[in-house]
Amino acid sequence: MTVALPLTRRAFACAIFLIACCGQPFTALAQSDSLPSWNDGPARKAILDFVARVTTPGGPDFVPAAERIATFDNDGTLWCEQPAYFQLLFAIDRLRALAPKHPEWKTQQPYQALLDGDMKAFAASGEKGAAELIMATHAGMTTDEFAKIVADWTASATHPRFKRRYTELVYKPMLELLAFLRDNGFKTYIVSGGGVEFMRVFTERVYGIPPEQVVGSTIVTAYVIDDGRPVLMREAKLDFIDDKAGKPVAINKFIGRRPIFAFGNSDGDQQMLEWTTAGGGARFAGLVHHTDAEREYAYDRDSAFGRLDKALDEAAARGWTVVDMKKDWRRIFP
Amino acid sequence: MTVALPLTRRAFACAIFLIACCGQPFTALAQSDSLPSWNDGPARKAILDFVARVTTPGGPDFVPAAERIATFDNDGTLWCEQPAYFQLLFAIDRLRALAPKHPEWKTQQPYQALLDGDMKAFAASGEKGAAELIMATHAGMTTDEFAKIVADWTASATHPRFKRRYTELVYKPMLELLAFLRDNGFKTYIVSGGGVEFMRVFTERVYGIPPEQVVGSTIVTAYVIDDGRPVLMREAKLDFIDDKAGKPVAINKFIGRRPIFAFGNSDGDQQMLEWTTAGGGARFAGLVHHTDAEREYAYDRDSAFGRLDKALDEAAARGWTVVDMKKDWRRIFP
Numbered sequence: 001m002t003v004a005l006p007l008t009r010r011a012f013a014c015a016i017f018l019i020a021c022c023g024q025p026f027t028a029l030a031q032s033d034s035l036p037s038w039n040d041g042p043a044r045k046a047i048l049d050f051v052a053r054v055t056t057p058g059g060p061d062f063v064p065a066a067e068r069i070a071t072f073d074n075d076g077t078l079w080c081e082q083p084a085y086f087q088l089l090f091a092i093d094r095l096r097a098l099a100p101k102h103p104e105w106k107t108q109q110p111y112q113a114l115l116d117g118d119m120k121a122f123a124a125s126g127e128k129g130a131a132e133l134i135m136a137t138h139a140g141m142t143t144d145e146f147a148k149i150v151a152d153w154t155a156s157a158t159h160p161r162f163k164r165r166y167t168e169l170v171y172k173p174m175l176e177l178l179a180f181l182r183d184n185g186f187k188t189y190i191v192s193g194g195g196v197e198f199m200r201v202f203t204e205r206v207y208g209i210p211p212e213q214v215v216g217s218t219i220v221t222a223y224v225i226d227d228g229r230p231v232l233m234r235e236a237k238l239d240f241i242d243d244k245a246g247k248p249v250a251i252n253k254f255i256g257r258r259p260i261f262a263f264g265n266s267d268g269d270q271q272m273l274e275w276t277t278a279g280g281g282a283r284f285a286g287l288v289h290h291t292d293a294e295r296e297y298a299y300d301r302d303s304a305f306g307r308l309d310k311a312l313d314e315a316a317a318r319g320w321t322v323v324d325m326k327k328d329w330r331r332i333f334p
Numbered sequence: 335m336t337v338a339l340p341l342t343r344r345a346f347a348c349a350i351f352l353i354a355c356c357g358q359p360f361t362a363l364a365q366s367d368s369l370p371s372w373n374d375g376p377a378r379k380a381i382l383d384f385v386a387r388v389t390t391p392g393g394p395d396f397v398p399a400a401e402r403i404a405t406f407d408n409d410g411t412l413w414c415e416q417p418a419y420f421q422l423l424f425a426i427d428r429l430r431a432l433a434p435k436h437p438e439w440k441t442q443q444p445y446q447a448l449l450d451g452d453m454k455a456f457a458a459s460g461e462k463g464a465a466e467l468i469m470a471t472h473a474g475m476t477t478d479e480f481a482k483i484v485a486d487w488t489a490s491a492t493h494p495r496f497k498r499r500y501t502e503l504v505y506k507p508m509l510e511l512l513a514f515l516r517d518n519g520f521k522t523y524i525v526s527g528g529g530v531e532f533m534r535v536f537t538e539r540v541y542g543i544p545p546e547q548v549v550g551s552t553i554v555t556a557y558v559i560d561d562g563r564p565v566l567m568r569e570a571k572l573d574f575i576d577d578k579a580g581k582p583v584a585i586n587k588f589i590g591r592r593p594i595f596a597f598g599n600s601d602g603d604q605q606m607l608e609w610t611t612a613g614g615g616a617r618f619a620g621l622v623h624h625t626d627a628e629r630e631y632a633y634d635r636d637s638a639f640g641r642l643d644k645a646l647d648e649a650a651a652r653g654w655t656v657v658d659m660k661k662d663w664r665r666i667f668p
Contacts, residue, residue, distance in 0.1 A: 066544060143586055187546075200590045210400060211590030212521075218587055223579035223605055230605070230612050232586050239587075245557035252477055252566050253552055253573075254588060256534045256545030271557055271564070278564050 034180050037173040037331045043286070044328065046321045047177065050284045054260065055184050061282035063260055065185035070261035071251060071272060072178070074192035074199060074216075076306040077265045077288050078207060080169040082297040083160065084119075085305055087194050088130075090153050094137040102136075111136070123304070134195075135236035139219060142231040143197060150201040164333075167206050171288075172334045174263075178207055186261065191215045191251055193243035193268055197234075215254045217242045243268045248275035260284065270311040273320060285320040287311060292326040368514050371507040371665045377620070378662065380655045381511065384618045388594065389518050395616035397594055399519035404595035405585060405606060406512070408526035408533060408550075410640040411599045411622050412541060414503040416631040417494065418453075418639055421528050422464075424487050428471040445470070457638070468529075469570035473553060476565040477531060484535040498667075501540050505622075506668045508597075512541055520595065525549045525585055527577035527602055531568075549588045551576045577602045582609035594618065604645040607654060619654040621645060626660040 038044040053061040054068065075081040092114050095105075105111030110129035113121035122129060138146065154167050162169060178188050190199060190209055196216030203209045218239040221232040242250045248271050251259065262269075262276035265288040273285040289308065290299050300308040315322050325332070372378040387395040388402065409415040426448050429439075439445035444463030447455035456463060472480065488501050496503060512522050524533060524543055530550030537543040552573040555566040576584045582605050585593065596603075596610035599622040607619040623642065624633050635643040649656050657663070 066538075069546075196587070196590065204400075212403075212588070214590060221583050221586060223582050223609070230582065230608050232582060248557050248564065248566060249555050252555060253530070254546070256530070256548060274564050275557070 035173065035176050037176055037329060039328055039330050041324075041328050043321050043323045047180075047284070047286070050261070050282060051181065051184050054282050063281065067257060067260065068181075068184070068186040069189065069255060069257050069259040070181050070186045070263075071189045071191040071215075071255075071259040071276070072174070072262070073264040073266070073269045073272070074190050074194050075265075076290065077263055077269070078170055078174050078178075078190070079166070080159070080162075080171075080296060081306045082290075082299070083305075085194070086166045086169075087198050088133075089166075090150070090157070090198070091133050091137040093153060093157055094149070095133065098137065131238065134219075138195065138198075139234045139236040142226075142233055143221060144231070146197055146234055147201050150198055154202050162333075167202050169333055170206055171329070172331045173329045174288075175207065175334065177263075178209070181261065182208070187213065189213045189215060189255060189259075191242065191247050191262075191272060193217055193241065193246075195219070196242075215242060215250050245271045247272035251275065262286070263288070264311070265290070266306040266308050267311045268306075270314060273311070274314075277318065277320070285315075285318070286323060287315050287320060288323045289325060291324050292329075292332070294326075295332045296325060298326075369507065369510050371510055371663060373662055373664050375658075375662050377655050377657045381514075381618070381620070384595070384616065385515065385518050388616050397615065401591060401594065402515075402518070402520040403523065403589060403591050403593040404515050404520045404597075405523045405525040405549075405581075405589075405593040405610070406508070406596070407598040407600070407603045407606070408524050408528050409599075410624065411597055411603070412504055412508050412512075412524070413500070414493070414496075414505075414630060415640045416624075416633070419528070420500045420503075421532050422467075423500075424484070424491070424532070425467050425471045427487060427491055428483070429467065432471065465572065468553075472529065472532075473568045473570040475568055476560075477555060477568060478565070480531055480568055481535050484532055488536050496667075501536050503667055504540055505663070506665045507663045508622075509541065509668065511597075512543070515595065516542070521547065523547045523549060523589060523593075525576065525581050525596075525606060527551055527575065527580075529553070530576075549576060549584050579605045581606035585609065596620070597622070598645070599624070600640040600642050601645045602640075604648060607645070608648075611652065611654070619649075619652070620657060621649050621654060622657045623659060625658050626663075626666070628660075629666045630659060632660075 034048060035044055053059060054063040056062055072078055075085050079086065095111065095114055099105055099115055105115060110122050110125035110133055113125065114133065154165065158165055159169055181188055188209055190203060190213065192199060194216050196214055196218055199216055200211040200214050203214050204211065220235045220237040220239045222235055224231055224233050240246065240250070247269065251272065258279045259276045260279065260282065261284040262272050263286040264272060277283040277285050287308065290297050292298060299306065300312060368382060369378055387393060388397040390396055406412055409419050413420065429445065429448055433439055433449055439449060444456050444459035444467055447459065448467065488499065492499055493503055515522055522543055524537060524547065526533060528550050530548055530552055533550055534545040534548050537548050538545065554569045554571040554573045556569055558565055558567050574580065574584070581603065585606065592613045593610045594613065594616065595618040596606050597620040598606060611617040611619045621642065624631050626632060633640065634646060635641065
């Protein structure tokens with residue numbers, strides 16, 4: 001018996017046009033091929049289920065594309081953050097480059113400790129020491145000059161353990177997730193404690209995330225006319241720290257919409273995930289749990305960088321998705 | 335003689351597909367029909383010429399779509415700002431609504447002056463008085479509550495002279511310009527001295543500009559857990575004024591790219607236009623000059639709101655495009 005398909009020539013033409021134009025019908029159906037670097041498991045399933053729910057027209061959880069905002073932490077969520085935040089390693093490299101012009105650093109903390117590689121003594125200098133390091137290495141130049149310094153560093157510096165450029169130490173499964181969300185109409189943002197002008201140098205090339213979708217910590221800049229040409233000078237003054245409760249504040253200020261999807265990996269992301277899931281309708285909150293000492297690093301409650309303690313308890317209590325890096329990720333780096 | 339067109343069947347199919355998908359080839363050609371509320375004149379011509387130059391593939395001034403950032407001031411550029419900034423009129427309406435709960439305002443400045451409609455006495459209270467008015471009317475509630483208050487006001491309040499809702503007093507020629515730029519691959523932003531959370535309530539509906547493309551002045555918000563539910567409380571503390579030199583600073587912080595096209599109408603926009611035009615390649619800077627007392631208002635160098643003085647001189651010196659509202663605009667409001 002032959003079943004007559006009720007597909008007129010015109011309807012067929014329309015269908016071809018729609019598929020050709022946006023690719024959506026195929027994307028939604030092709031989930032079994034999505035996220036190839038993720039092992040089949042609860043984390044991958046939770047992501048695929050959520051995206052299917054919010055993108056099914058007429059479904060109870062459908063969300064219009066304009067409201068599909070997804071926010072990602074950067075350090076430890078999209079790229080590695082050990083043995084220390086990469087921006088801190090950049091600052092130390094920068095300090096070494098500047099040291100010949102600053103002989104006084106040989107006997108001043110935190111500079112002496114950093115130049116000697118004595119991280120214990122640097123840690124003892126606390127937040128004050130960290131702020132001094134940032135200001136000595138990140139301020140006193142124009143925004144264009146700073147971008148050039150960061151670009152040169154990312155092009156040349158290599159990771160002490162993996163011997164690869166830092167921008168190669170991004171997580172392949174997360175790159176796939178970013179692309180998968182964008183294919184499904186999401187707008188992907190970075191919301192990170194890292195410096196916004198540090199990250200923007202490479203986020204478009206590395207993650208496909210343009211500068212205007214990167215939210216981060218900032219220092220004060222001043223508009224100055226220099227020899228008839230306007231420049232923005234980076235001043236040695238903190239403007240905003242985009243971490244912990246600062247993340248929902250920054251999301252509201254920069255994006256002006258509440259995300260429906262958020263991913264982090266540490267206690268610094270807890271409030272972003274709370275804020276995301278407190279909205280109405282379907283919501284997704286995810287945490288990367290670093291459990292793979294062999295291929296990357298294993299750390300959580302006691303780590304100096306990317307501590308995951310309270311947020312891990314809250315994830316269990318609230319049913320947030322926790323990615324077990326060792327079990328859930330087939331590959332780590334591209 | 336017949337000229338044989340070298341158009342294969344395959345090439346023809348490709349051309350149809352491209353036109354159907356993005357509409358660009360037609361848009362670029364159809365400039366004579368563009369901006370119908372603009373009279374033929376130097377301002378309209380400068381806009382059309384600029385857009386043609388930066389969107390012509392292979393041309394010397396071509397700019398990739400991702401870098402086609404256009405920034406617009408709001409008050410006096412996209413909507414009317416007389417007899418006073420509309421957000422100030424909102425604040426006064428709000429003050430009146432709150433007055434019954436604040437009997438002390440009857441004898442305190444700047445409240446007494448405002449409740450009596452004595453704008454001269456209010457002006458005498460200076461920046462301090464203005465800040466007190468903003469804090470008394472814009473702080474002390476959650477971000478969601480504030481958005482509701484603004485939405486209710488824009489839906490009901492009417493302009494004293496035109497007797498229309500404030501969101502109807504937007505400039506039709508500028509709405510056409512925003513749409514024309516977007517049709518040509520530009521991303522359109524508002525960069526205004528107005529409050530970002532005030533504007534975001536209506537910018538998507540009125541201008542087609544989504545919340546994440548609105549940059550403005552901000553007050554501090556605090557992340558608070560209220561009865562188990564996270565909220566953002568608006569505090570009576572100024573965070574950032576997005577005016578004058580603050581505009582390039584905010585553009586760099588929020589957008590992270592330099593615009594290639596910027597439009598303003600007052601001295602508050604001068605630095606945004608300087609910053610825009612100081613970049614390399616083709617750049618456009620425009621100013622709306624309010625010259626039409628009959629259909630709107632005529633004001634410039636001496637106006638209390640939207641003063642256009644230094645920027646008008648700079649426009650002449652630098653060849654920025656100055657829109658003569660009376661001559662250049664066929665219609666003012668939609």
